Amino acid sequence: MAYAxxxxxxxxxxxxxxxxxxxxxxxxxxxxxAIIDAYRIDAPATAKSxxxxxxxxxxxxxxxxxxxxxxxxxxxxxxxxxxSWTIGGSSGGAVGELYLGKLEKGMLGGGNRIxxxxxxEDVLPEWGCFK
Numbered sequence: 001m002a003y004a005x006x007x008x009x010x011x012x013x014x015x016x017x018x019x020x021x022x023x024x025x026x027x028x029x030x031x032x033x034a035i036i037d038a039y040r041i042d043a044p045a046t047a048k049s050x051x052x053x054x055x056x057x058x059x060x061x062x063x064x065x066x067x068x069x070x071x072x073x074x075x076x077x078x079x080x081x082x083x084s085w086t087i088g089g090s091s092g093g094a095v096g097e098l099y100l101g102k103l104e105k106g107m108l109g110g111g112n113r114i115x116x117x118x119x120x121e122d123v124l125p126e127w128g129c130f131k
Contacts, residue, residue: 002029003048009056028056032098043108051104059098
């Protein structure tokens with residue numbers, strides 16, 4: 001299930017998508033929705049939409065120079081030198097791949113939480129414990 005549309009993605013980009021990119025974008029939005037649902041199906045709809053858009057823009061490139069959103073380091077040179085980008089450490093993923101970054105996991109309600117819960121806690125009241 002897609003949580004955003006191709007026009008939602010286009011509004012946030014600095015370049016115009018070609019017709020081929022629009023069809024790829026639609027397919028990626030469906031894939032992003034599946035990844036989001038696998039991570040946290042009960043997340044708020046607004047968060048799912050924003051995260052979907054961010055994932056797709058990162059996968060297809062955000063601007064005219066195709067600098068990926070998740071890049072933490074980059075270099076560009078000329079006259080025989082190359083350009084390279086480092087994609088963000090703990091966020092995982094590579095350019096062109098759909099993945100959830102740390103910020104996006106937090107938006108969906110995941111992340112680090114302190115505490116624990118035992119599945120046995122649900123059974124104990126039936127046995128007469130803790131009454």
